[in-house]
Amino acid sequence: MFFRNLTLFRFSPAVADDLERLDDVLPKHRMRPVGPMELSTTGFVSPLGRNEDALTHSLFGVVMVAVGGETKLLPSAVVNDELANRVQKIAETEGRKVSSRERKRIKDDVLNELLPRAFVRGSRTRAYADVVAGWLIIDTSSRKAAEDVLTELRGALGSFPAVPLAPEESPRILLTHWVSSGKLPKGFELGDEIELRDPATASGAIARCRRQDLDTDEVREHLRTGKQVFKIGLVFEDRISFVLSEALVLTKVRFTDVVLDEQPDSPESAAAEADANLAIMTGEYARLLSKLADVFKLPRPE
Template sequence: MLMRNLTLFRFSPAVADDLSRLDEALAEHRLRPCGPLEMFTKGFVPPVGRGPDAPLTHAVQAYTLFTVGGEDKLLPAAVVNAELQRKVQKIAEEEGRKVGGRERKRIKEDLLTELLPRAFVRESRMSAYVDRKNGWVVLDTSSRKSAENALSQVREALGSFPAVPLAPEQGPRVLMTDWLANGNLPAGLALGDECELRDPATATGAVAITRRQDLDAEEVKEHLRNGKAVFRLGLTFDDRISFVLGEDLSIRKLKFLDVVTDELGDSHGDAAAEADASFALLTLELERLLAKLEEWFGLPRPADA
């Protein structure tokens, strides 16, 4: 179980204490199948194993893994509108009258009632974990909106979950631009092979995106001399993890390098043991990386009220 993208939030020590009841709280919000007339359902699914009695959390030391699930009916608006138009046209031809707005609305509602039970269902899953010791919420997505939606599910289950977005004391754009322009990278950090540069003064300014390129190249330096700033930067940490860091401190394209994956070995005998080993390795490596992000950018943990 290795995550690919990370969106991060923080919480206080008091919130960490409240998370001891997470498994019990999630049990009342288990994902159920979409009903015939429902467009979607949201809830929690077992992060390890399957079945109606499988636990909804998986804990290793101070880390607790959970998975937010969803079912969405696929009923494209174009399909509904085409069928609506067909019915409206049929009424006009057979009864010789126009269909008013109120009647169109009623016909559309009847169509949804007719079509929803036959619509395909799309499943979604998002893994996440809480680090109670250091106060991190780590969600496997690069979308802030998706992360916020997942946290809303946790808040609904717990009644309250005041996890907050990162509030860096050091501006990520300024710091990453300095790393790229002047080579002032912290110890253990090295440039990767991609970046996104933009003119920070305007929302519609020129954008330069480089991939699979030496970031020390003169072409990249010229963009920086022309006033562009770093909005995303490919990096490698301790020759163990590669990733692309965004100016919002989201992490994309997270990859554990061979020296890390080799530590997992080939097999651990059964699915539960393999899940434990994988999750333990993930959290150990990310604990080190997140501690450095906290140091480099100044990411204070919220204090208790």
């Protein structure tokens, strides 16, 4: 239930009002199974699970959705091998070379024959909108997957002008300062993971540490040689641990035992348990994102 990766976008109060239409428009954009002659299909699925029908789930000013997809697994190597076999057979039996136009036609024939027999891989990406604070939080670390969710929302709503984060403070500079000085904003502590790079060149030296104390001379020595912090593990208020990148994407997000102990022991039903977990998750993330917005100066669009 809990999101493990957070790719973030912001939207204005006017856009928040438009989200009230989701229940009306999403059924027209429900995901359908991929057809026998299609490579892929995408659309909205229930955020509550595969056996549920509702395409949205709302609770305390938060609305959650999910975008699903089905993709045919047809490796290019398989297609190219079959194409090569057919071209070679023509050359042997007819004693001629195959033109580029004929080769393209043969390849289309191969695809048409193999597609109906290809395996199908399903995907599902959840997201929720914090209507009050103007955050769109997508459970992925992939920019492409996040953009795919935005594309589906824009297609359903007609427009959805959520924007990527535009920090006024350079995350890389701030993160590097935190490690070099040992002074972090109130509520934050260093975790046990870091990635440092030499920003001078694209192929510069990279140092990665995991399960290691970051407040050490070894780490600071990397900084003295010119490396900067591109990713860092952090803990917020002893309640959430995560890895923060210079792009302000959060990965490996985990709640500590302090939060997990607050989960109900014996929920009345699966639905009640889902609501309780959603309330815990969105409440904790709201505090964290509010703090990140203050630290990195992430204004909400007007």
